Amino acid sequence: MNFKNEELLDNADLLIKDGKINDAIDVLNEILADDPLFGKAHNHLGYIYETKIRDYAKAEEHYKICLKTNPEYGAVYYNAAILFSTLKKFDELKDLLTKAESVPGINKATINNEWAIMYEAQGDFDKAIQYYRNVITQTYDNKTLDIAMESVRRCEKKKNFLSGNTDSTMNTVNSGKPPANLPPGM
Secondary structure, three states: OOHHHHHHHHHHHHHHHOOOHHHHHHHHHHHHHHOOOOHHHHHHHHHHHHHHHOOHHHHHHHHHHHHHHOOOOHHHHHHHHHHHHHOOOHHHHHHHHHHHOOOOOOOHHHHHHHHHHHHHHOOOHHHHHHHHHHHHHHOOOHHHHHHHHHHHHHHHHHHHHHOOOOOOOOOOOOOOOOOOOOOOOO
């Protein structure tokens, strides 16, 4: 382990958090000048290119280098998953998530959430619900739990809507008729 590069990476992390993106890029490039295969620096550059600069091709390039050079670095799986999902690169996302499942220390609830989002985006609501339920059983965070439960309800609503079922729990138009529990004229 190169402690100097790890310290520089920590510095770059702080610069990103402080919004000093150009300074962070300089520090990350300094790391890569010393060690071009330092995967964590590639992950951080990927994150910057994805979220701050919106250069998705460069972000993907850096994430892929990190995945190749540091395949046990969990953060790159989360970041690359969001990128592939955003770009609707679902085949690459499936491969990535499958590999992520065997990474030591990876947050299984987070990976299952990415599977669920992918299936929901593809309109496979049954699989999405299955993965959101996995999130529910694997998380220890109340906020994540609540979001996953709401996601299950959202997918169920979408399924009902697409199957033609409309009930009072769905916010649907009822052909201009008043709800059954109101007297006429209300």
